[in-house]
Amino acid sequence: MNLFKNRTVIGIICILLSLLICFGVTPLFNKTVSQKTEIVRVVKEIKAGDEITKDMVQLTEVGGYGLPENVIRQPDTVIGKYADADLSIGDYILNTKLSDTPAAENAYLYNLDGTKQAMSVTIKSFANGLSGKLQSGDIVSVIAADYKKQGATVIPAELKYVEIISVTASSGYDANTGEATTDEDERELPSTVTLLVSPEQSMVLAELEADGKLHLSLVYRGAPDNTAKFITAQQEINDALYPAEQEDAAPEQPSGVGEAEPQQTAESEVAE
Known part of the structure; x- marks a missing residue:
């Protein structure tokens, strides 16, 4: 306990922790955030019930951090399917917004x-x-x-x-x-x-x-x-x-x- 009462020792420990965060944890976090992945993004307005065609979507590279697990990553997965909700330009497509059949x-x-x-x-x-x-x-x-x-x-x-x-x-x-x-x-x-x-x-x-x-x-x-x-x-x-x-x-x-x-x-x- 006397060791932690020494201000010099406490200072050294703080410096070591800051170095660990700066050169260890932060680079790992930045690497994860900057990691790129490809997803399917909407390039034309799609209304609920519309059949999705090739010209309505495109494959785009984006940061992978925070993306939902069910985001569509392959265009072939969406082409020929029907939209269950309105999709605007720039939206990425979730599999929950697609249907194999047209609206009822x-x-x-x-x-x-x-x-x-x-x-x-x-x-x-x-x-x-x-x-x-x-x-x-x-x-x-x-x-x-x-x-x-x-x-x-x-x-x-x-x-x-x-x-x-x-x-x-x-x-x-x-x-x-x-x-x-x-x-x-x-x-x-x-x-x-x-x-x-x-x-x-x-x-x-x-x-x-x-x-x-x-x-x-x-x-x-x-x-x-x-x-x-x-x-x-x-x-x-x-x-x-x-x-x-x-x-x-x-x-x-x-x-x-x-x-x-x-x-x-x-x-x-x-x-x-």
């Missing part, structure tokens, strides 16, 4: 195979869209008031059984996601309905959208197997209206032809 509200758009198209029509009033009760997977009939300005209200043969793939609010977000809301006043009302249609059906829908006189009536909601029966019945109607051998002449035919016989045949098959 856009997933149906990635299932199109070229034989059919997704087309949206406007819900002009609350009543036109079944008072906001329509959902993805519903089978509806499109009713045209004053069809072709002939004074009659009809269901065009091409649009007797059409499948809904999305109901969208004016904000652009799907209004039928099925998520529960605590405040009913905050629930967004549908503004458009997206239908799965053939090219011929899309032509008729475009005319009705331009006229602004279409209504949607619910035909069926339920098991996918039964839904498929309605789709098959509609396909048979379309095949009768637009035979394959007349494919080249199809654009010259009236888009609103509604022969009763094909419809009756399809209806009987659905009923079975």
Whole structure:
């Protein structure tokens, strides 16, 4: 104890400790801080749900100290994936912000195979869209008031059984996601309905959208197997209206032809 009471000894110990810190600990710390590593960094704005492409990211060398363990370090890991959150220029990408599949509200758009198209029509009033009760997977009939300005209200043969793939609010977000809301006043009302249609059906829908006189009536909601029966019945109607051998002449035919016989045949098959 007498040794530590000697001021000279205490001074020497302090000097030795300072030298150890300066020439031992500090260089090791600086080496760790200055150590470089490569990470993937965002070079273009990426919105949630976007598919990440090669031009959106780049490999950048940065200091490795303090980086999260789950930061992405290889571009191939992110290219082709989907962003689960908005990413700004300069952000590094964490694996928790990536998804192998598109956002739920856009997933149906990635299932199109070229034989059919997704087309949206406007819900002009609350009543036109079944008072906001329509959902993805519903089978509806499109009713045209004053069809072709002939004074009659009809269901065009091409649009007797059409499948809904999305109901969208004016904000652009799907209004039928099925998520529960605590405040009913905050629930967004549908503004458009997206239908799965053939090219011929899309032509008729475009005319009705331009006229602004279409209504949607619910035909069926339920098991996918039964839904498929309605789709098959509609396909048979379309095949009768637009035979394959007349494919080249199809654009010259009236888009609103509604022969009763094909419809009756399809209806009987659905009923079975």
